[in-house]
Amino acid sequence: MASQTAPLAQGPAHLILDALDPDQRDVATALTGPVCVLAGAGTGKTRAVTHRIAYGVRTGAYSPTTVLAVTFTARAAGEMRTRLRELGVSGVQARTFHAAALRQMGYFWPKVVGGAPPRILDHKAPVIAEASRRIGISVDRVAVRDLASEVEWSKVSLVTAEDYEKACAAIARPQVAGYDHRTVARLITAYEEVKTERSTIDFEDVLLMLADMLASHPEIADQVRSQYRHFVVDEYQDVSPLQQFLLDQWLGGRNELCVVGDPSQTIYSFTGASPHHLLTFGTRYPDAQVVRLVRDYRSTPQVVTLANKLLAQRGRARGTAAPLELVAQRPAGPPVRFEAYDDDESEAEGIAREIRHLTTTGTPVSEIAILYRTNSQSEAFEQALADAGIGYLVKGGDRFFQRKEVRDALVLLRGAARSADPEVPMPETVRDVLVTTGWAEEAPGPRGAARERWDSMQALVTLADEVAARTENATVSDLVLELDERSAAQHAPTVEGVTLASLHAAKGLEWDAVFLAGVSEGLMPISFAETDESIEEERRLLYVGITRAREFLQLSYARARNPGGRASRRRTRFLDGLWPHEEPVQRRRPRAGAAREQLTGEYDQALFDELREWRRTVAAETDKPAFTVLVDAALAAIAETRPTSNAALARINGIGPAKIEKYGASVIAIVERAGG
Missing domain, CATH: 3.40.50.300 (P-loop containing nucleotide triphosphate hydrolases)
Structure with missing residues (x-):
């Protein structure tokens, strides 16, 4: 460099x-x-x-x-x-x-207002909880989180409590945590009152x-x-x-x-x-x-071609801009891989095996990522990588510079900056210092607290080598200055391990090898994406995931959730015509089978909408993705066949005994109210 x-x-x-x-x-x-x-x-x-x-x-x-x-x-x-x-x-x-x-507000506040600026809230949750109590609504941890996000949305959108109901109606914004828009507007007012009483502000207030x-x-x-x-x-x-x-x-x-x-x-x-x-x-x-700027220097022509084709099939959302067509500048690489696994466990194990193969052929684990739509998907991959003896880190965990071992190491390095022998190369001095914190030439193992501490120290060792390579006669003081600047910017050095991250968290990052997992209907697009605009945003999210890959890219999904389960999942519609050797997705395809209903795809739209609203409420109450309650295909089948008994429900594909036990009575009641 x-x-x-x-x-x-x-x-x-x-x-x-x-x-x-x-x-x-x-x-x-x-x-x-x-x-x-x-x-x-x-x-x-x-x-x-x-x-x-x-x-x-x-x-x-x-x-x-x-x-x-x-x-x-x-x-x-x-x-x-x-x-x-x-x-x-x-x-x-x-x-x-x-x-x-x-920075600017802190400088001008004493001149304009006087005194020090108010304290900034670390988290909205305590204030949201207090505001909820004041207006008489009962909230759990999940509702507090969702309501905090909604308060943030209203503030960054410049929507006041007085205008909130009208603004939500204008854009058909869905309810949050089961509360109507009027209740949320009252909550926003109470939230601001609690902040004022406590002499605090939030980040949007800045x-x-x-x-x-x-x-x-x-x-x-x-x-x-x-x-x-x-x-x-x-x-x-x-x-x-x-x-x-x-x-x-x-x-x-x-x-x-x-x-x-x-x-x-x-x-x-x-x-x-x-x-x-x-x-x-x-x-x-x-x-x-x-x-x-259309010359793509990151990805191979194979990855770029898939990204371009994905956007070329964009839908009908209002205001959708014509996409930039990227032109690959890198040499050809391996073809993009598409894999369908039997179940989630098989998908995680299959990806872990492929990662093991990539590492044995020279790809560093820090240059490999598994990306998924929701954070809840990470657990299976964590387990599979641990079983395979592969280190990993979950993006969104503890920030690097907040880890105790990193803070302790920085204290020692500051001391070494004052006392280090100038005749000893800086990287060697750093290694000598970090040995006292648990660092060693060899990693202690694939997982556990000891390995996590070692990974942190190894990141500092690697950064020391990088600083020495680009700075002539680099000293420990140079490294400490670099670390101070990175700490202020939360720009952590690279930690060795496969990155596990949601697609949203992966924005702005890139890796040599990327595995896009769970590219199935209900996850991609996510089940609650119901408008043309929200579905097109899901397509862009997949595009972001694809374009994180420099060289190796695999897209995969599992046909069933559990081993031995019914293979009811279908890969995402976004890959129609792009997934090799597979017919386009038909979300309401008639099902065959002696014990199953034969469907035409013609159903009662009003009943279908009522069922989706019921499903959204259940999902919010149980803190689960909506598709895990009932998938759209099952709701469409209910709206077409209008079952009024558990036996009739059981004839619908995707509704088994467990679903009937949980939701059968509610679904039948909705159908009967609709004149079933």
């Missing part, structure tokens, strides 16, 4: 451009806004925008301290700062929206308060706008109305703005994110320069 970045950091400005492809160069030379960069997966968007900033600084178009680059994760912000440092640029602020806003401060105090706004004159916004397809409102205050009517995004990677609408601002950027700024 040092040999590549040093000339750019020290040489003339044109060397920065020489390191880019023609489209990336168009981004780097578009130094005045407005600029819209439509960047497909793996096309080098971070490289393009960091080189744009570096070229602007090197040519004198920007002063580095006047540039504010905002993104959505601390990891992405840390990566941007690292790349800018390697390009010889310091002083640029690269932060998340919240980090930038918190953005709201800063934006209001800038809008209502011109002298503060002028000070911020004189400081920051050039803005870069990464992942612009995920901007919420609240973030856009704050961005508008920062800009103050100016147009020195470069946005980067990809509508095909919009997967967070449930949090209030919207591609609207990216899709309408050209309308808002008619003179905007638009640059498309």
